[in-house]
Amino acid sequence: MLEGLVSPESLSLSYADMSVPERLKWLQQHQQQEVLSLSSNDSPDLLQILQFHGSNNDELLQSTFSHFQMVGSGFGTNYNMGFGHSHEAMDGYISRTSSCQIHSPDTMGVMLKNSEENRAISLKNKRKSEVCLIIVKTREEEKTEKKIKVEAETESNISNKEASSDTSKETSKGASQIQKLDYIHVRARRGEATDRHSLAERARREKISKKMKYLQDLVPGCNTVTGKAGVLDEIINYVQSLQRQVEFLSMKLAVINPELELGVEDLSVKQFQAYFTNFPVVIASKPSVMVDVPLFPLDQQGSLNLSVSNPNQTSIDAPSESWETQSQSLFASVLR
């Protein structure tokens, strides 16, 4: 399990103003400090080291580690844990990425690579924490500059919390660079493509599956079916049956109630509410029951039982015919 390191770069406000070479320089300094600091398990020590190496103090460095202090204090205890675990992971990372080929000729490139690996160790991010950084992958380019993709995950911006709830997974590629871009805040999972499009697609797909789960709860009898097609089928049938019921009920009301009074004067509101609470929502218990044809009164005194049931799964046409024939017979019986 990799722990995360809060990188001050993401917090730096003036970062965008830097050009790329400056950034590289800054990284170089920073990762030197980090290599030293990894051995020490204390955040105050880290800060000291940073200050020590602050001989190359740009304004950047000042501003960034002022931010860093802010965050570091918040993460004080977490920091120790993170660093404690980081060693094995770091070794693993280094070995994994050692075979990664990078075109940059200078030593700076090599140093960068190490730094990136270090930074790739990410703090375990609880949802309540503010900022977490995961470095995704390198993109090898013709130029000597490399780009780091950073996905920052903030509490308010998580578009897909369910996807990123598994925070123990990391990205597959190690080396990375920091680039100032705005990202959709979805965490990439291990072994999956991490470019923007697939992430966005995955976020969309998971939204859809979440909504389908709600639908499964709503539509009776959907729990037994697996797969999107079956659930969609059930939903279609259910909606059609509800629509048919509305038709039938309106026809019945037209027959029974020629004045079109809804009889509110007779019944009080309480009575209506009693009706509403007593009636279960249009749900039947058994999923495979045929559409129940309502029982029509043979004489005028019986009451109609409009039992609701799930639509028949196989044939939709047969029930619709029965609706119509039965409504005609009702009409005939009432006219008698």
Add this chain to the structure above:
Amino acid sequence: MQPTSSMNEQFLKNWQMGLQIFRPSIDNTSVSERKRAIKLSADVAMASLRKGTTCWSRALIQKAATEDSFLVRQMLAGIKEETLINRKLPKIVCHRKIVRRSKKILMRRKSSSAMEEVTAKAKKLVKRKTKGLRNVVPGGEFMSNNVLLIQETLDYIVSLQTQVNVMRSIVDAAEAGVER
């Protein structure tokens, strides 16, 4: 989400209002006319619960307006929905022949393994079902993506459930009245 009692009451009120509008012209009507009026007012009442926020409600109101615009306008007089009614996306037109031809060409080019064929068939099935769902849900052709479609379906199902419950209880009450 289950239909709440406040939704039921709201629907009932709107429905009654609609029927009141229809009542003056009631004497010479046949059963089918009455049924049509009942159904229309029920649909518009159901749609006005959402006050134009959902796509299906707007589509439903539009459909009702083509049948009886006077009723619709009267029912929606209280709500400034005139503006919201016509705000819709352009219809998604799909020339099937062209699409099929291009898909055939694509399939020829692809070398299909077993897994690919299976997933392709599953996807086709799901697409067909979503098309079916769009036909059933009012305004389905105007929903551009699947996420929206499923959201709208959810809302539509809940509203339909309230409608059916209220109507059924009214019918039963009327039945009980008739028996007496």
